[in-house]
Each structure stands twice: as structure tokens, then as C-alpha cells.
Amino acid sequence: MRPQAALSSAPGAGGIEISCLPWPAAWLDPDGTIRAMNEPMRTALGQAASVGGNLAEGLQNGDGSRLILALSRLMDGSPSALEVQTADGNARNFIATLARPVPEPRDAPLLLQLSEITELRRQLHDVQERESRWNHALVSSISGVWDQRSSGELYYSDVWRQIRGLGPDDTYPPTTEEWLKIVHPQDRERVLHCIERQNAGDPDYTVFQYRELHRDGHYAWIECRGACVERDADGKPTRIVGTDTDITARKAQEEWLEGLSRRLKLAVDISGIGIFETDFEVGRSEWDEGMRRIFEVEADHDIQLGGFWESKLHPDDRSRTLANVAAKIAELKPFTDNYRIIAKDGSIRYIRSNSLPYVDQDGKLKMIGVNWDVTEDQRLRQELETQKTIAETRSTEMEKTRLAAEHSALHDYLTGLPNRRYLEAKLDEWRAGKGNLGSGIAILHIDLDRFKQINDTLGHGAGDAMLSIAARILRDNIRLTDFAARIGGDEFVVLIDHDGATPALAAIASRIIAQMRQPAFYNGQECRFGASIGIAHTLVRDIDPKQLLQNADIALYKAKHLGRNRYEFYAQASRTMLADASRLSSELMRALENNEIFPYYQLQFDARTREVVGAECLARWRHPIRGILGPDKFLATAEEYGILAQIDGLILEKALLDLEAWRAEGIAPPKISVNVSARRLTDPELARGLSDLDIKPGTVSFELLESVFLDRQDAAVMGNLDMLRRLEIDVEIDDFGTGHASIVGLLNLKPTTLKIDRQLIEHIPESQEQRILVKSIIQIARSLGIKVTAEGVETEEHARILGRLGCDVLQGYGLAWPAGFAEATQLLNKHKKSAPA
Structure with missing residues (x-):
């Protein structure tokens, strides 16, 4: 043990004692053999390393070769990181440094010192992991x-x-x-x-x-x-x-959900439903305002299961309803139920509910649903059932009602004739080859003449009576297989099974016109109207019925344009004439804008002295291409397009200017007369317009067509006539003798003058009957204090006879032709010079 201990504690070649160093240290040979090491080094390296052994051999998992490589790199004395896998399986990290005592030889032992950084490396790794984790989290x-x-x-x-x-x-x-x-x-x-x-x-x-x-x-x-x-x-x-x-x-x-929420809330509010959610585990239901309103419960009332709701159920419905709810909850199936509840006032209310039992994510049994009060629906259903019972007992009456309704939908209420809807269905039926009409068909488009005057003067009752008479005439003049309809106003259409014979169509049209011209009576008053008819026909079904109707309408326009009370067949030229009329109306509107309408004057003479006593103002049109046009060329179009009253007013204004010019020369006639249309006489603004003109009392007379005035006048017309009298404007009845005014009508109208129509004057020289008729008119007028003017005086013989019969004023080509302002001025100068002093 000593040698080892001596080696462990003995200093190395450099004389450095390592046993007292607090950090791991060891003396190594250059090949890695451990010469000596202290306890911290022994602890750091574990049992795998021992004095006398090679440090690289004691390491596992390739750490030995890495250690030798590290030693070679550490020979320069620079520190390096070293990770050691020790025998106990732990990885430990160190900072290793090698030192060679100086001036020892190169084969002298090396001093290896380790500073452990295992915990520091772990902490650094944790920091890096956290940084990586947060960075990835932020990016994701x-x-x-x-x-x-x-x-x-x-x-x-x-x-x-x-x-x-x-x-x-x-x-x-x-x-x-x-x-x-x-x-x-x-x-x-x-x-x-x-x-x-x-x-x-x-x-x-x-x-x-x-x-x-x-x-x-x-x-x-x-x-x-x-x-x-x-x-x-x-x-x-x-x-x-x-x-x-x-x-x-x-x-x-969020915005979409908010909009959806608003829509759902609005739907819930409008529908009047109540919404509930029941939690069976806590034994309580949450009710919204709608539920509380239906069941009449306060907002702070707690809804417990087995309590309030059950108590509101009708006794006859309670057992069934509770059993049904329990069964559906057990099956976890949605269900609908109907039951009754008792309201606070004791009345019975009918409730319908839709419910959905379910188990939530926490395993709790719950149910959501809606209720709504269907009491009113139930009442209506019961009422409908009652009505159904009544209806079943009256099936015959209902069938009659249905047939009457169908008849009413397809027929005109006034005349009983089929209406426009029925006509269109009939034409579609004909086009499809169905019904009783053959492949050939003729359409008669009929318009009543003078119907508006009857309606305006005698009232709508008279107009309705004339329409009924016209309908009867049509029924009487067609066959059972033919078809007559009133399509609106005073217009009728007749469909006739046509075989190609146009004379037969002409005969039917003539017969209808002749019968409609006959006098009719309403409340004892005679009424006269006529009919204009346009005819279009075809022998094949290969034509659009609407086109055929349009052709008949164009033919009707031509009949009216050529004088009314007649029939016309459709021809391509008729379409051209309609286009010409449309063009004429446009030109006429332009003529008013360009000041092309002006007056002509036909002088009027005293029947005894032949002095000029007046002048009738006649409208003329200075057409830029066709020259001067008479009223027969444009007045009908003007009336049709509603501008005749405007022309009347323009002629009056210009005539007043001419009259003022004649006064300046001392040759003015005592009076001028101007025509006035029926539409202008019904104008409520007529009085205002005349008051703006400088009309001297007694110098102007308005000529009104006799055909306009029957025995009853419109209130607006009578009001304007009273206004004319206050302005001292005379009223004359033009074309008297061709209309139908009675003595009572003359008394109501109180005209200043009657103008006998030229048709009654023309044959006076040779016709005793006409002389007697004219004499009678003059006598009646005198008895009423009305002057008489004769139109159409063509010869001296006319003038002489009329003077003898007592006529007051003469007018005609035999005395003076209509003339413009310049020529009329010459005539007035001539008569002034020839007049006795």
C-alpha cells in the first residue's frame, strides 16, 4: 500500500503535490498512464481508473480514444471541454488542462487538471431547450x-x-x-x-x-x-x-357570429317562442323571457323539476304528457308534443313543444327545447273544421259560388260579356286548334262613337246604359259559335268563324253599325251614339293572335279617321296611315312650338243690310312642306292627341291681336267668334287664362258644337259658361240641326246665337221642307231671345230666302271666302268704303 500511497501523494517530476488540491488532478505519462491522482480525480473518474492504469483504457463507449485525442490537443496547454462516460454509466463534463513542469524533458509526467462543468452544461442545455421551445411556440x-x-x-x-x-x-x-x-x-x-x-x-x-x-x-x-x-x-x-x-x-x-346571433334573436322575438334548458342532475330548468311569458311566471321565479311546469298542465293532459317526456328522455330521442295549460285567468292555452334530450360532455343528462303558444292556431283550426263541416253540407252552393267566381273572373260585370282575359284565352284556344272556332277567324274591333260625350254630359249611369245596349246589339248579330267581349271602356271585340267570304263580314259590321245608330233612351232622354269597326281576318292558325288584334285595331283607327260610324278592313296601307298619323302628331307639336298655327277669317254679314257684323276665326297650319292646311287635315289628330284646346287658345290670342290692329285702322268688325273644344270648356283653369287676355266686353263669341251639349251638362262646363257670361263673352251653338239638343237643353245653355248647319241651308232654294224646317228653328230661337246665323250661304238666292225667313246673320262662300289677315284687312277696307255714310 505504501508504494501506491507514495505514488498518489508523491509529487511528480515537477515536485507539485496534488493530494491537497480541491479539484481533480492527476500525473499522466504522455501515453495516458496514470502516475498519481488525488481523491477528487478518483471520484470524478470512478472505479474504472486507477494508478498505474491507462486513463483511456478505463473509459467506455469510445471515450478512451476521444481522451487520447483530447490529450494530444491539450499538449499546448489550452483548456478544452471533455465529456467522460465513466464505468458507472454517467456522463460527466469537464474543462481539462495539461501542464508540463518546466524545464522537465518531454517524456516527463504531465499534470492533468479537471474542472467539472456537468451541472453548468445541463443548465445551459435547459436554457437552450426553453429558448427553442418558446421560439417554436411563438412561430406556431x-x-x-x-x-x-x-x-x-x-x-x-x-x-x-x-x-x-x-x-x-x-x-x-x-x-x-x-x-x-x-x-x-x-x-x-x-x-x-x-x-x-x-x-x-x-x-x-x-x-x-x-x-x-x-x-x-x-x-x-x-x-x-x-x-x-x-x-x-x-x-x-x-x-x-x-x-x-x-x-x-x-x-x-366574431362579426359573422354576432350577425347570426342578431338574426336568431330577431327570429326568436318574431316567432314568439320560448326556450328552455333542463339539467336533470341539479333538478332545475332555465327559462328565457319567452317561456316565462307563455307560462305567466315572474323573472325571479326558480323553475324546479316536478314543480311549477307540471302544475300548469291541464289535468286531462298531465299523465300522458309526463309519460311521453319520460319515455323520450330514456330513449334520448328528439320529440314534439302538444298539450294544454291552465292560464291565470282560468282559460285554456294550447302549447306545442320541440325537445331534445342529450348527455353533455360531463355525462350529465340534460334537455333543451322550445315551446310556443298555438292557441290562436288551434282556434283557427277548429274554426276551419267548423267551416269545412258547413261547406260539406253546402257543396251545391259552393259549386255555384265557384262557377259564379269563374264567370266573374272571365266576364264583364256590367254587360255580362266575356272580358279581355277571356278573349285572350279564347284566342290561345283557337291558336291551339281547340274550341268551336275553325281555322279561319275574323276579328271585329268595335269602338263606340260619341260615348264620351254621353258619359260626360248625362253621367256614368247613361254611359253604362249605352254599353249594355251595345252589348245586346252584338249578341243579337252574331251566331252561337261566335264570340263577343268587352275589353275595356267603350271597346268591344267580336270573334267570328270565318270561311273567307268578306262580304259576310261587311254585312255583319254594317248591321251592327246601323243598329247602334238608332236612338236610345235613358230616363226619358234620347241618346245617340254610333260605332266604328276595324276588321282583320285570316284563314290559317299560323299567326300570332296579338298581331291579328293589332291589325284590327289599325283598321279601327282608319275607320275613325275617315269619319266614324263605318267599318274598314285591315290593309298594309292602314298601317302606313297609322304611321302617318303618328308623324302628323309630331309635326303638329312642332308646329305649335314654331308658331305655324294661325287664324283665317270668314266675314259674317247682316242679313238685311249686308254690313259686316262679325268674323269667324278658323284655324290654319302653315306647313313648311305641304303649304297651308285646313282644319280637316289636322284638327282630328289634334283632338285625338289632346292638343285641340291648346290650338283653340292660340287662335284666340292671335285673333285678339289682329282685332286690335283692325281697331287701329278703324275697320274692326264688331265681333269675332272662335271655336272652343269640349275639353277646353271643362278646363278649371279657363277662367284664369281668359282673365289674362285683353277682351273687350261683347267683342268675342265662343262657338260650341251642338253635338257636345245634350240636356245635361257637366258642372265644370256650366261653371265656365257662367264665367263667360260674366266676362260678356257670347256663346254660340255651332252646326245646329245636326245634333240632338232639345228646347230644355237650349234653356239650360242660354246661348246668344244659333248657327244653322250648312246641310240644312244647302237645298233651301229648291226644298220647301228645308225652308219650313229653317223657319221653325228661327221662330224657336226668336221665342227664346236667341239670334240666328246661317252657314253655307253659297248664292244670292240663299241670302235672299234666309233674309225673308228672318235670319239675322249670313256666312258663306257666296259672301266672303275665308282669308288670312292681309286679305281680310282688304275686305274690311272695301266694305267700309262701300258702306253708306
Whole structure:
């Protein structure tokens, strides 16, 4: 033992004693043989190493070769890390240094000293693991790290930059002021407050959210977590560290869920349902406001199982309902139930419920469901069942009602004829080859003439009576296989089975027109109307019924345009005429804008003295291409398009200017007369318009068509007539003798003058009957204090006879042709010179 002990404690070649060293030390030969070692070295190396043995041979798992390599590297005296796998299986880490005493030879023993760093290496490894773990966690959580120091040093992680669409080298606003520019305007003030509170260490502001402008232009929602980790001696923050997380997707989801929640709440509120959730383990139910409203229970009432709900059940439903609920809960199946409850006022309420029993994640048995009050539904259902019972006992009456409803839907309520809907169905039926109409078909489109005047003057009752008469005439003049319909207003359509013989169609149309021209009576008053008919026909079904109807409508337009009370067959030229009429209306509107409408004057003469006593103003159109056009070329179109009243007003204004010019020359006729349309006479603004004109009393007369006035006048018309009398504007009845006014009508109207129509004047020289008729009209007028003017005076013989019969005023081509202002001025000058002094 001594030699060994001596070796262990003896100094080496350098004379250094190692037994008293506190750290592991050993004397080694250059080949690794242990010459001596102290106890710390023995403890460090374990039982595998001993004095006299080789240090490399005592190590396992390749540590020996690594030790020799380490020894060769340590020969220069530099320290090196050394991990030793000892015989006891433990890995120990050391910092090893070799020293050669100087000036010993190179084969002298080496001093090996170890400083154990096993615990230090373990702690370093733990730190590295923690750092790696946190780094991976932050990356996987897509959270960006930021670190801000009061010195101005800033750190932003790659993820932090990615959240904002920034690359590694992209710049970021360096100051708070510039950074706020990319914060959403609605968040800026709140963000500054949150940062201030976060820096102050307020725990309520450790986390806050805001919107920041992303590099691609949209606003990204960011959740900022941060805290002050270092402060200076004054408590001011010197270092703030935190993370930013992009929560844009989460915000979108929250917004969607919030919208869904709102919609669900709205649906629940509107539906009136109540929602409950029952926990069978705790024996209690949670009821929302709807449930409490249905069952009339206060908000603070605790709903215990086996208590309140069960007590509300109707006695006759309680056992069945409870048994059904228990069975469904045992099966864990959703179910629907209907039961009754007793309300506080003693009434019975009907309840329907949908329930879902389930076991939650903690293994607890629960049930959710909805209830709603279906009392009103039950009442309605019972009422419907009652009505059904009544209906079953009255099936015959119901069938009659159904047939009547179908008839009403397809027929005109006034005339009983089929309506437009029925007509369209009939045409579709014909097109499909069904029904009793053959492949050949004719359409007669019928429009009543003068119906509006009857309706306006005698009232809607008279108009309805005329429509019924027209419907009867149509029924009487068609076969059972034909079809007649009223399609609206005063329009009718007749479908006739057509074999190609147009004379037969013409005969039917003529017969209808002739019968509709016959006098009709309403409340003892005679009414006269007529009919215009457009006819279109085909022998094949290969045509659109709508086109065929349009063709008949075009033919009807032509019939009305050519004088009414007639029929016309459709021809391509009729379509051209319709286009011409449309073009004429456009030109007429332009004529009014371009001042192309002006008056012509036909002088009127005293029947005894032949002095000029007046002038009728006649409308003319100075067409830029067709020259001067008479009223027969455009007045019908003007009336159809509703501008005749405008033309009447324009002629009056221009005539008043001409009359003023004639007064300046001393040749003005005592009076001028202008035509006025029925529409203008119903205008409530007529009085205002006339009051704006400089009309001298007694110098103007309005000529009204006799056909416009029957025995009853519209209140607006009578009001305007009274206004004309107050303005001392005379009223004349034009074309008297061709209409149907009675003596009572004349008394109501109180005209100043009657103008006998030229048709009654034309044959006076050779017709005794016409002379008697004219004489009678003159006598009636005189008895009523009304003057008489004769139109159509073509010859001196006409003038002589009319003077003898007592006529007051003469007008006609035999005395003076209509003329413009310049020619009329010459005629007035001529008559002034020839007049006796």
C-alpha cells in the first residue's frame, strides 16, 4: 500500500503535490498512464481508473480514444471541454488542462487538471431547450415579438413583420405620430390610451385590439399583448416587450357570429317562442323571457323539476304528457308534443313543444327545447273544421259560388260579356286548334262613337246604359259559335268563324253599325251614339293572335279617321296611315312650338243690310312642306292627341291681336267668334287664362258644337259658361240641326246665337221642307231671345230666302271666302268704303 500511497501523494517530476488540491488532478505519462491522482480525480473518474492504469483504457463507449485525442490537443496547454462516460454509466463534463513542469524533458509526467462543468452544461442545455421551445411556440402561434427600449432600440420579429405584409428590409414608421397615420382613424385615440395604461402596468390593459393598415391596403385586426419589463430609478418604463397576433379572421368570424346571433334573436322575438334548458342532475330548468311569458311566471321565479311546469298542465293532459317526456328522455330521442295549460285567468292555452334530450360532455343528462303558444292556431283550426263541416253540407252552393267566381273572373260585370282575359284565352284556344272556332277567324274591333260625350254630359249611369245596349246589339248579330267581349271602356271585340267570304263580314259590321245608330233612351232622354269597326281576318292558325288584334285595331283607327260610324278592313296601307298619323302628331307639336298655327277669317254679314257684323276665326297650319292646311287635315289628330284646346287658345290670342290692329285702322268688325273644344270648356283653369287676355266686353263669341251639349251638362262646363257670361263673352251653338239638343237643353245653355248647319241651308232654294224646317228653328230661337246665323250661304238666292225667313246673320262662300289677315284687312277696307255714310 505504501508504494501506491507514495505514488498518489508523491509529487511528480515537477515536485507539485496534488493530494491537497480541491479539484481533480492527476500525473499522466504522455501515453495516458496514470502516475498519481488525488481523491477528487478518483471520484470524478470512478472505479474504472486507477494508478498505474491507462486513463483511456478505463473509459467506455469510445471515450478512451476521444481522451487520447483530447490529450494530444491539450499538449499546448489550452483548456478544452471533455465529456467522460465513466464505468458507472454517467456522463460527466469537464474543462481539462495539461501542464508540463518546466524545464522537465518531454517524456516527463504531465499534470492533468479537471474542472467539472456537468451541472453548468445541463443548465445551459435547459436554457437552450426553453429558448427553442418558446421560439417554436411563438412561430406556431403566428405571434410576432416586439421589444422596445427607451434608448430607441427596436426589435421586430419576422412574424411581426409578416402580420403587416412587411419584408425583412421594409421600413416601419419610426415615431408614434407617423405610426398613428396607419392606425384606423376610429382606433387612434383608444390605442394611445391603451398604450399609456399598458406602460403604466395597468393589468386591464395588458391586452388590447386595434386595426392597422396592411401593406396591401386593407386594415388588419391586431391583438397586442405587452408589459413593461424594465423601469429606471424614477419608475419610468425603459423596456416594453410583447407580442402581436393577427386576429383579422377571428374578428370576421366574431362579426359573422354576432350577425347570426342578431338574426336568431330577431327570429326568436318574431316567432314568439320560448326556450328552455333542463339539467336533470341539479333538478332545475332555465327559462328565457319567452317561456316565462307563455307560462305567466315572474323573472325571479326558480323553475324546479316536478314543480311549477307540471302544475300548469291541464289535468286531462298531465299523465300522458309526463309519460311521453319520460319515455323520450330514456330513449334520448328528439320529440314534439302538444298539450294544454291552465292560464291565470282560468282559460285554456294550447302549447306545442320541440325537445331534445342529450348527455353533455360531463355525462350529465340534460334537455333543451322550445315551446310556443298555438292557441290562436288551434282556434283557427277548429274554426276551419267548423267551416269545412258547413261547406260539406253546402257543396251545391259552393259549386255555384265557384262557377259564379269563374264567370266573374272571365266576364264583364256590367254587360255580362266575356272580358279581355277571356278573349285572350279564347284566342290561345283557337291558336291551339281547340274550341268551336275553325281555322279561319275574323276579328271585329268595335269602338263606340260619341260615348264620351254621353258619359260626360248625362253621367256614368247613361254611359253604362249605352254599353249594355251595345252589348245586346252584338249578341243579337252574331251566331252561337261566335264570340263577343268587352275589353275595356267603350271597346268591344267580336270573334267570328270565318270561311273567307268578306262580304259576310261587311254585312255583319254594317248591321251592327246601323243598329247602334238608332236612338236610345235613358230616363226619358234620347241618346245617340254610333260605332266604328276595324276588321282583320285570316284563314290559317299560323299567326300570332296579338298581331291579328293589332291589325284590327289599325283598321279601327282608319275607320275613325275617315269619319266614324263605318267599318274598314285591315290593309298594309292602314298601317302606313297609322304611321302617318303618328308623324302628323309630331309635326303638329312642332308646329305649335314654331308658331305655324294661325287664324283665317270668314266675314259674317247682316242679313238685311249686308254690313259686316262679325268674323269667324278658323284655324290654319302653315306647313313648311305641304303649304297651308285646313282644319280637316289636322284638327282630328289634334283632338285625338289632346292638343285641340291648346290650338283653340292660340287662335284666340292671335285673333285678339289682329282685332286690335283692325281697331287701329278703324275697320274692326264688331265681333269675332272662335271655336272652343269640349275639353277646353271643362278646363278649371279657363277662367284664369281668359282673365289674362285683353277682351273687350261683347267683342268675342265662343262657338260650341251642338253635338257636345245634350240636356245635361257637366258642372265644370256650366261653371265656365257662367264665367263667360260674366266676362260678356257670347256663346254660340255651332252646326245646329245636326245634333240632338232639345228646347230644355237650349234653356239650360242660354246661348246668344244659333248657327244653322250648312246641310240644312244647302237645298233651301229648291226644298220647301228645308225652308219650313229653317223657319221653325228661327221662330224657336226668336221665342227664346236667341239670334240666328246661317252657314253655307253659297248664292244670292240663299241670302235672299234666309233674309225673308228672318235670319239675322249670313256666312258663306257666296259672301266672303275665308282669308288670312292681309286679305281680310282688304275686305274690311272695301266694305267700309262701300258702306253708306
